[in-house]
Amino acid sequence: MKTVLSLLLGLFIIWAMYRDTNMGELWTITRSANFWVIAFSLIFGLIGNVLRGLRWELFVHSLGYHPPRASVIYATLGNYAVNFVLPRAGDLWRCGVVSRYDHIPFSKTLETFLIDKMVDIISGLTVILLSVLLYIDFFVSYFRNNPQFAENVHGLFSSVWTYLVLAAMLLAVIVISTFFRRSWLMIKIRRFVNTLRYDLKLISDIKEKKRIIIYTILLWLCFYLYFYICFYAFDFTSDLGPLAGLIVFAMTNIGISVPVQGGIGPWHFMVISSLMILGVAENEALAFAGAVFTIQSVWQI
Template sequence: MDTKEEEKTSKKSSLINKFVKVVLPLALGIAIIYYLFKDINLTELWTVLEDANWGILAFSLIFGLLGNTIRGYRWQLLIRPLGYNPKVSNLNFSIYGGYAVNFVLPRAGEIWRCGVIAKEENIPFSKLFGTMIVDRIFDTITVLCISLFAFLFNMQFFISQLEENEEALNSVLGVLQSPILYISIAVLVIGTYVIFKFFKNNFIVKKITDLVVGMGKDMKAIWKMKTKNRLFLYTIGIWGSYFLYFYTTFYAFEFTEHLGVTAGLIAFALSSISMGVPSNGGLGPWHVAVVASLGLYGVDKLSATAFATGVFTTQSLWVILCGLVGIAALSIRKSKR
């Protein structure tokens, strides 16, 4: 293959990567938003938003910043057992900036913050990437626990909802009883085993294996640290702040202020799960999760959509603003060195 053909192949590959990373998530978000808003009267939606208490919405933003700040302290706690002691302010600025980057490139914020700290604190990127994955594992476990708690706490409510909606019940049972589900799981497990057993010399497989082995060693170091209790407290602090970040907004609207903590917990759990779908800052999937969860408690679609629109817009602008401040702070520090 000559140089020109290599350049063409490289450009084609780059375009495909950009399409997958940028266009697809954005298209998904826009498609979901269109589906959600297609039957909504925008004039009526704006009327609902005008009646919102924007002072309470602004107050809720404090808890979002608090949660992301505590996350910086937890990340520092995960890095220290590996023999490094980065400045918590740099970690915080990178976390703020990372969330802003996620609005441009979904999931790229985590990579960006690891790269920034690797240069700023002279820590190997692979080490930071490992701690970031551990950080996300803690988050995943926490979200699963919150979701399980929300479900168990409201089990009777969900059972009554399913009994009233026979179609939904049959859909749930259909998925659980479908052999396709279990065949897919088996194929995934066997396929993963075959790849790592018989193609272990492949470049990509070796990279993944080395990363997993390195993460295993880092996990052992983290597990042996004497400050595990603080790690647990930081995790509670992060997700307690995030819950208040969301639940406080209930009091900004007349149709949600009476719903209580139980409804807030369900909506928060579903919205947190929706963030696992790759989209720009949660655009689309987050709205659907919130509208659906509020609908369970009798909030009409127009009001629920207005709530999701007002909260998402306010909090997204806040995340972007804090991110720009974080990126600027890191740039200023770098220029002064």
């Protein structure tokens, strides 16, 4: 049910943005694109995903396991296809494939994946922070034109339900740790935490830190080019420049963080609203988002 609801949410966002659009005009704008440029951008998407697989391989090696490189890269590439069916399920599938076929405990692949994911979260936040520092006026305009974001944040922190839920979660932790500390489940959790702490120490002592940093920088550069090169496929975005590309790219990272299949809906909203603030006409922004998302999604699947 949760999966269906998340998909419906994404489709509703798409419908809300495109419902009043003249589809004939939208198709005319889309056909004017240079699809060879978009096709060229796909190369960087593939390279970025391969680099992500190579980086994950280093984390797996740090625990003493050495699966075939092709297996790790295949699992990383397949991750995105599965996410289009079930949000975030591709992450577990990726760990499960390597665990099953390369005879590595699932808990170990999951641990290394979580570390790999944490590196990407930090990198994504760094990209967002960098874009804010370089172009603060854009974000002021963005929140001024989309006041619902500030209203939602204010509503979250001012709602009594937020604090009731936090208090209930804290109470549940206290009760479980006090009265069920000797239960089978708690013993299992403590063992997992102890193992995780030991494995984290092994990972922190990894000798390949420089390669991890290099892979991370290169893969994020590739993903940036994967998106930004598409600006040159349309006349109305070709003159926006690399900084504008960085800003919209940063906003797409916020969009894909929403647990919806493939980021469908939130990704479109972030791209369209960002391009419009940068001076792109609404129909042109709609055409850009629709064409780029569709082609890149088919490529990833």
